[in-house]
Amino acid sequence: MRVGLDVGGTKTDAVAVDADGEIAGRLRIPTGWGPDAVAQTVLDAVRALGSEAGVDLSTVQSVGVGIPGQIEPGTGRVVHAVNLGVDELDLAAAVAPRLGVPVQVENDVKAAALGAHALHTRGGAPAPGSMAYLNLGTGIAAGIVSDGVLWRGARGTAGEVGHISVDPNGPLCRCGQRGCIEAFAGGGAIAERWAKRSALPVRDVFDAADAGDPSARQLRGGLARGVAAAIRVLVLTVDVDIVVLGGGVTALGDRLMTDVAAELAASAEASPFMRSLHLADRVELLPPGSPAAALGAALVGAEGDATHDAEEALVHG
Amino acid sequence: MRVGLDVGGTKTDAVAVDADGEIAGRLRIPTGWGPDAVAQTVLDAVRALGSEAGVDLSTVQSVGVGIPGQIEPGTGRVVHAVNLGVDELDLAAAVAPRLGVPVQVENDVKAAALGAHALHTRGGAPAPGSMAYLNLGTGIAAGIVSDGVLWRGARGTAGEVGHISVDPNGPLCRCGQRGCIEAFAGGGAIAERWAKRSALPVRDVFDAADAGDPSARQLRGGLARGVAAAIRVLVLTVDVDIVVLGGGVTALGDRLMTDVAAELAASAEASPFMRSLHLADRVELLPPGSPAAALGAALVGAEGDATHDAEEALVHG
Structure with a gap:
């Protein structure tokens, strides 16, 4: 299972995508303001997919995040996400240790394109x-x-x-x-x-x-x-x-x-x-309500093959 | 050796490129007007590389042609080459049998980009x-x-x-x-x-x-x-x-x-x-006089791997 998140200015759209590319779970939660709250939103959204959308978090292999800001190429660092109150945030580094799976970050429009x-x-x-x-x-x-x-x-x-x-x-x-x-x-x-x-x-x-x-x-x-x-x-x-x-x-x-x-x-x-x-x-x-950005984020997440050390892993813990 | 031709409105630039990508011979001849004369220009330019620029034509593996017109994708057909008096011309089909090697045709600007x-x-x-x-x-x-x-x-x-x-x-x-x-x-x-x-x-x-x-x-x-x-x-x-x-x-x-x-x-x-x-x-x-388009045409020619039956082959004949 691949998780994809579309972190928007007010709401975060979360999906879990199965091996056939079908959406196995989807929900929305409010997005927090500022770097810490945005990182917490990512963790909360993944947790909610497990607790509210019935996704078995132990099967999650990756998390991809689409976010309205510039992403430094090849990193999980977000800069100038002004609509989220984020000037600079190494989002992948902030959440991957808690999630225990590889995390990829991409600009939201690029993710939506995928x-x-x-x-x-x-x-x-x-x-x-x-x-x-x-x-x-x-x-x-x-x-x-x-x-x-x-x-x-x-x-x-x-x-x-x-x-x-x-x-x-x-x-x-x-x-x-x-x-x-x-x-x-x-x-x-x-x-x-x-x-x-x-x-x-x-x-x-x-x-x-x-x-x-x-x-x-x-x-x-x-x-x-x-x-x-x-x-x-x-x-x-x-x-x-x-x-x-x-x-x-x-x-x-x-x-x-x-x-x-x-x-x-x-x-x-x-x-x-x-x-x-x-x-x-x-x-x-695009049909209204299509989860293009969250789905695309899940696909971006699946591109990553880095491994991360887990500490208190939320997903595999 | 790969031959590349840049068929321009007044002159045709011809180069022969060796296996190291170095230009082993280069010359210019006037371009003819209209479909038949353009095809003849291609044949004349290749022949002149042999007779005037000292290129051993028996070593030529391919000919690439850059031409100022639209090329139908995946074919050697040129349309709307207005500066050459060509409305429609299957250039590859017209010259490949005489040349006896694969011929690829590309728009001249795209060839120059390569x-x-x-x-x-x-x-x-x-x-x-x-x-x-x-x-x-x-x-x-x-x-x-x-x-x-x-x-x-x-x-x-x-x-x-x-x-x-x-x-x-x-x-x-x-x-x-x-x-x-x-x-x-x-x-x-x-x-x-x-x-x-x-x-x-x-x-x-x-x-x-x-x-x-x-x-x-x-x-x-x-x-x-x-x-x-x-x-x-x-x-x-x-x-x-x-x-x-x-x-x-x-x-x-x-x-x-x-x-x-x-x-x-x-x-x-x-x-x-x-x-x-x-x-x-x-x-x-681009430095003045750079043979970008002809060199690029040679590279386009090298992309082709089709084989052509030779009749009276100019190159391998």
Whole structure:
């Protein structure tokens, strides 16, 4: 059994995956704030899989953790996980001795890309030679999977398409540049510019745009343009077979996809070359509630073959 | 011995590469126009390596051809090689029976990427884990090499970064979109907008910009912005270790590089994230006259292991 955790800003999604790749147990717990509490969340989530989801912890071979931050390549060290209150944390070192099994840590979007690839293939579809998972959340980033393997890049910034500028006169991005894809299409940037308090600001924007609000229409148009730009970047640079969209903003479902399809159709109309790419046919939506990131984290965990000395091991103890 | 040919719009560059990867012979001949003449050029170039460059043709094991067009994946078929007057040509089928050795065909920029990778490594530098070769010629396109292997993508459009739009109000691109990187930085687009007859229009533009001509300054600024945008796209999407610039426009050398470095410095100044990428340190210029494309074509040829029946074989005959 392989455990995978998706440590999000508010909740942590935990799954146990059996030898056939099927999800044998799943639950969610709140995520703690700061390095110690995040490490404790990992331990609590694994324990809860045993006590509440009926997973036999003695059969667990590895734990993989997806986390919204930069991971130092080849280590279990997390840096700049600002949504978790973590500036720096050697998460693998903090929890592996307690868990008694190898622990691998990966950026959450990269983990979700692996998970989305596994879910796509499991759905009976032929395995794509290459796939990009484009995460539309507070920020915008992608993970690229080729022949089932995650493309990690030279320094951990592969898939950071959110900070490609597509308009020198566009809105200022939190990164400091103008007109980044994330400044147009990031849930955080849209919420900030909408500036009305709401649990679901992007949904508010869509509702207000439907009601004719001009600033909401502008924001909604920018979201579609940003997502379409990210899709074009991924296909024109890496030439992935398919682009799977996921993340919180995709809860808008068809309302979002209709706008994005219209943007892609407009560039196909303007350009025979773009038309030849059949972009609209290469975009898919991750089904809502899919455990892509936690499943992908379990797959990342299974990649590790390091052994760890156990002290008070929670899993094998 | 492996033969590699770079079939360009006016000249064809031919090399013979020995078992150590060293260039044992090199020459250039004019390229013919149209399918039959292009196939004949390939045969003539191989023959000339024997008669004029002292290559023992009986030792040739393969021929690889780089050509400026789309190659149907997994075949030797060229389509849309507009600069050669070729709409469609099964080049491998046309020349392999005459050559009597396996023939592989690849897009010229992708071949040059493999060659640039080999030249970089041969220069004594550690082999980069991943590299992009960004070709600045009439058009703009890149080839990506990871762990020494060319990234071909799903449908042959990997590296087509020239048609990513970076300004919705930018100049119209020949592809039909607005503000493509190629519309700013392609030698063809710049020559068209400069609209003064010249053998080296981009050099003219630099000279006129130095002399204070406002439209030349605008074109020159656009070139640097387009090249910098392509570098950002390659690093933020694929996270290559290094980006090697080559192609006709790079004959401008330091004059071009100074402008590009200033553009990269401006985004690093604006954005701590961009600063953390150290883009300027990751850009290299291919030395002028480097036989990257022909050398890469020889490497592509060596990838093939198909056997071909010989009839009147030129090489082994």
